[in-house]
Amino acid sequence: MTRFGVALALGATLAGAALAHDGVENEAVKARMMLMDGVKTATGTLGGMAKGEIEFDADKAGAARQALMEYAAKVPAAFEAQEMDPKSTALPAIWENWADFEAKAVAMGAAAEALDTSDLGWLQAGMGELGGTCAACHKAYRIKK
Numbered sequence: 001m002t003r004f005g006v007a008l009a010l011g012a013t014l015a016g017a018a019l020a021h022d023g024v025e026n027e028a029v030k031a032r033m034m035l036m037d038g039v040k041t042a043t044g045t046l047g048g049m050a051k052g053e054i055e056f057d058a059d060k061a062g063a064a065r066q067a068l069m070e071y072a073a074k075v076p077a078a079f080e081a082q083e084m085d086p087k088s089t090a091l092p093a094i095w096e097n098w099a100d101f102e103a104k105a106v107a108m109g110a111a112a113e114a115l116d117t118s119d120l121g122w123l124q125a126g127m128g129e130l131g132g133t134c135a136a137c138h139k140a141y142r143i144k145k
């Protein structure tokens with residue numbers, strides 16, 4: 001990992017909201033954390049609608065579903081290199097069980113794909129499955145902080 005340009009990139013990042021990945025110096029780690037933040041945002045939109053905290057909107061739900069499928073497809077490439085940072089919550093087990101880690105990313109994409117976002121009832125019915133795929137991977141491959 002080259003440190004070239006890290007200070008500049010950090011400066012630009014810090015201009016944004018305070019996020020868990022603020023202060024992360026390893027660019028690869030920061031990138032995968034930001035990918036997960038995108039996953040969280042899309043899941044939050046769907047979860048908020050499912051719980052009635054956000055007004056249901058089939059177009060917005062469909063866009064969040066699509067984003068989740070795309071993020072899931074990006075997970076393997078984002079995590080493939082064994083990069084670490086003091087602020088990372090990734091466990092080395094990821095690279096010891098790479099095929100399983102990849103399979104868990106595929107499972108998340110499949111759960112997103114299976115969501116029927118045209119109808120609130122169906123969205124609610126599918127959220128448990130989606131949430132289960134986050135938990136399955138985090139439990140095995142992420143430090144609880």
Ligand code: HEC
Pocket residue numbers: 019020021029032033034036037039040043075087088089090091094101102104105108130131133134135137138141142
């Ligand atoms: C294939 C495994 C995997 C799946 C599936 C997965 N995650 Fe993660 N997630 C991780 C790992 C590993 C980290 C820790 C990354 C790091 O700190 O380097 C993480 C970190 C995060 C973070 C913290 C990001 C940050 O800025 O520190 C959030 C939020 C998150 N995941 C949300 C989700 C949600 C929501 C889902 C389900 C829709 C999900 N993740 C599915 C592996 C996964």
